[in-house]
Amino acid sequence: MEITAAVVKEKGSNFELTKVNLDKPGAEEVLVKIVATGICHTDMVARDFIMGAPNFPVILGHEGSGIIEEVGADVHHLKVGDHVVLTYGFCGECEICRTGHPAYCYEFFGRNFSGADIEGNHHHHELDGTDINDNFFSQSSFATYSIAHKNNVVAVPKDAPLEILGPLGCGIQTGAGAIINTLNVKAGSSVVISGTGAVGLSAVMAAKALSATTIIAVDINEERLAFSKELGATHTINSLKENVQERIREILPLGVQYGVDTTGRNEVINNTLASLAPIGELAIIGVATKPLELETNVFLTKGYKIKFVNQGDSVSAEFIPKLIKMYQNGQFPFDKLIKQYAFEDINVAIEDSEKGRTIKAVLLIDKYATSV
The missing domain is CATH 3.90.180.10 (Medium-chain alcohol dehydrogenases, catalytic domain)
Structure with a gap:
């Protein structure tokens, strides 16, 4: 045809x-x-x-x-x-x-x-x-x-x-899935999400839907950061204007429990890891243009878990209808x-x-x- x-x-x-x-x-x-x-x-x-x-x-x-x-x-x-x-x-x-x-x-x-x-x-x-x-x-x-x-x-x-x-x-199930499937973020927990494009903002909405109580969005775009608050972020950090690690420690002195990276950038990933609480977990979604370098001498004693995530670890036949139901219920x-x-x-x-x-x-x- x-x-x-x-x-x-x-x-x-x-x-x-x-x-x-x-x-x-x-x-x-x-x-x-x-x-x-x-x-x-x-x-x-x-x-x-x-x-x-x-x-x-x-x-x-x-x-x-x-x-x-x-x-x-x-x-x-x-x-x-x-x-x-x-x-x-x-x-x-x-x-x-x-x-x-x-x-x-x-x-x-x-x-x-x-x-x-x-x-x-x-x-x-x-x-x-x-x-x-x-x-x-x-x-x-x-x-x-x-x-x-x-x-x-x-x-x-x-x-x-x-x-x-x-x-x-693809994009929306990837961000939401990183929160719901990969990290299994718990109610009352804390999460930092780096990058406020469609994937990162989907992660923000999913974290709110799971009742995370501290949701930190990091980006360099003030408009996107403001929008992330409309979608559920409780705090925002402009990494051009603030020290990410210091700001997160001001919000959560013991560190954040979960992290999602959508940037693929070495410095962003290391900042997130350095801001995690012991046994914190990081989901990496962003496609990197350079090899990833980690400060393992600092992170080795923290028990961090790092997972590279494709498609939000989603079984799409189950997860997409779930996201639609969440949307219809006003949660997503x-x-x-x-x-x-x-x-x-x-x-x-x-x-x-x-x-x-x-x-x-x-x-x-x-x-x-x-x-x-």
């Missing part, structure tokens, strides 16, 4: 809305009419080829939401008409997946970043038949239609606003992070995201499809 997709034709170039052909879904796949798709930092990283995969031309997008229009013969838990959120790909069969940790699947790279499905096939083709790199996070949802594997398609309630649910598939107002853009304004949305003007951009793709 002929669809419209946002194609990146070479490293660092703009997204171009292009007519392409999409195959029919295979036996374990579903065809989804995309209603909306969130924009994530990982899309920009792939556009700029920082990860080295996938190659070009490529169709990105990995926070899709939509409605199933066709299911493969071996798909039994989903049906035509289901409202769904698309999330990361995983095999579902390896030891890691079977023990409840699909975000660390042995096939994670191949199913999310290789530019093809696990067998090396492409679903998208130029009108002359030339293959296009795709299957980004097993979905490539910067398009009017997407083919996804049955494992990474999560059915959601039809009374939930489908046009804002896509970011639950992630809609406050979102600004919506027309699909044809994708490059404006990307620029606004990169420059910090928008926390979480969402493309309204279905409106484009019905207007052309």
